[in-house]
Amino acid sequence: MKRLPKIIPPRSRVRLAKADQKTPEWQTEIGRQFRIGYYSRQDALDCIWLVNEQGEYEQTTDRDALLRYFTIEKLTDERNYYGANKRKLGALKSKKANKGRKLV
Numbered sequence: 001m002k003r004l005p006k007i008i009p010p011r012s013r014v015r016l017a018k019a020d021q022k023t024p025e026w027q028t029e030i031g032r033q034f035r036i037g038y039y040s041r042q043d044a045l046d047c048i049w050l051v052n053e054q055g056e057y058e059q060t061t062d063r064d065a066l067l068r069y070f071t072i073e074k075l076t077d078e079r080n081y082y083g084a085n086k087r088k089l090g091a092l093k094s095k096k097a098n099k100g101r102k103l104v
Helices: 024-029 063-069
Strands: 013-016 033-036 048-051 057-061 070-074
Touching: 057 063, 063 070
Parallel strands: none
Antiparallel strands: 013 033, 013 070, 033 048, 048 057
């Protein structure tokens, strides 16, 4: 995997890997996949938005919590942190959608 940058790039993919006493509400959410959303100028680069499977900005975290509770599955090379002139993130494509299909 690439060296972890100081600022996690938008559109990177992460998966919730664990929960503890500080995050008991995440216990039932372990395994969920998120993408890192575009950062907000209002929140700055310290506030990481987690975009859910439907493409909705669902919750925020910081870098320390992201590295503690999530595994990084894919880092993007995105450098447009605020998403200026970028299209909104859509729903995550599920690998399960192709499960059971035969390739010809």
